[in-house]
Amino acid sequence: MAHAQSHTKRIWIVFWILSAITIVEVALGIYKPEALNLTSILGTSPLNWIFIILTLAKAYGITWSFMHMEGEKTWFRRAVVWTAVFLIIYLVTLLLIEGDYLYSTLAPLVRW
């Protein structure tokens, strides 16, 4: 914070990376290549995994560069990031397992 050199150039580089990721996501979302969309790997399509990984990459870019997390003290960073990441993974895992269970229990009762 106190150091006065400018980060302007780096900010724009991060911006272009984030934009490029978004363009890739949108292009994949519009064209949905069959090889990626209609196959399955680790429970969902490769396309969905690509979306999730690109999203996490964007989240990393925003947090580390724009929110300047990289400049914070190590254990402050961990207090924020580890707490949030752990609780979110925990919650999402439980809820998705529960949702899958609900589907397997209720879907046979629905007549199409």
Place this chain on the structure above:
Amino acid sequence: MEANIAVPNDKKPTWGGGGVRPFGASYGKMMMWFFIVSDALTFSAFLAAYGLTRFKFIDSWPIADEVFTHVPFVHGDFPMIYVAFMTFVLIFSSVTMVLAVDAGHHMNKKKVTIYMLLTIIGGIIFVGSQAWEWNTFINGTYGAVKTTDGKILQFVDSEGKQIALADFVVGDRGDIREQHTKKNGLWFEEESTIAQYSIAQIISSYEANPDVQIRTELIDLEKKQKTILSREKGSEELAKTRLVVEGANLEVNEYGNTIFADFFFFITGFHGFHVLSGIIFNIIIFFNVILGTYEKRGHYEMVEKVGLYWHFVDLVWVFVFTFFYLV
């Protein structure tokens, strides 16, 4: 008493931790980070609940590409384009925000002012876009019918492309239904909007037009597309019609599962509310910058703190974008 209350003994403000800076972060900045953690958990809970519900109805969930296809001032199907634009607006306003913070480190009042203004404009464009998106979603495009067993039936042409009720429904309503208004009836009675077409009219138009087919919510998991029924099966399903649905609200939804609309309103609404409050914070800080408050204070840390909040709103949108529109 002295054992229990904080007595400032070094002339530093007690509310700010008495000048103590654990982790080298100021009180305000640290509290903003911890607020962001708790807010992130709130949003995660919403998105995780969305995930649970989607998994619960995995074989009939609406396909986002078929729901969000509109771009203002242009006719036709452009899935994703407008949300992508909104994402860019938000990323760009994040960049101007971080440039404002950077200019603040150099005590460059003029640059901070300009970048704050650009950030506010970006935020307003985003919220406006979201309002437009809501409006389009609420008004609906095609119209559908809901059956007695709670399923949504949509209409497609012979090529499987969705068509609106207005594209094939002909003839007269059949019933002489008119919208009740307070002016021409009982002033204390209200009636919800009557659909443009009657159920009988839709059924007879369907029977009369062999090009029209019916699409159910059921997803063909091989092709990841909604199932189109044969004419006979369609006629059978259509006979169960209970309600003509045009658009979406918290109770009915022409795109499919009602709870999809509920989540749409809830999650994008909650995010939009965050953007709105972010804009208000930014405006307050913007005027403080113009008035020279931070110049006098000797640092622009307030810009940084509000910046953290603004980036967080962007961060949340990245996830909403993925899980609502892409996956």
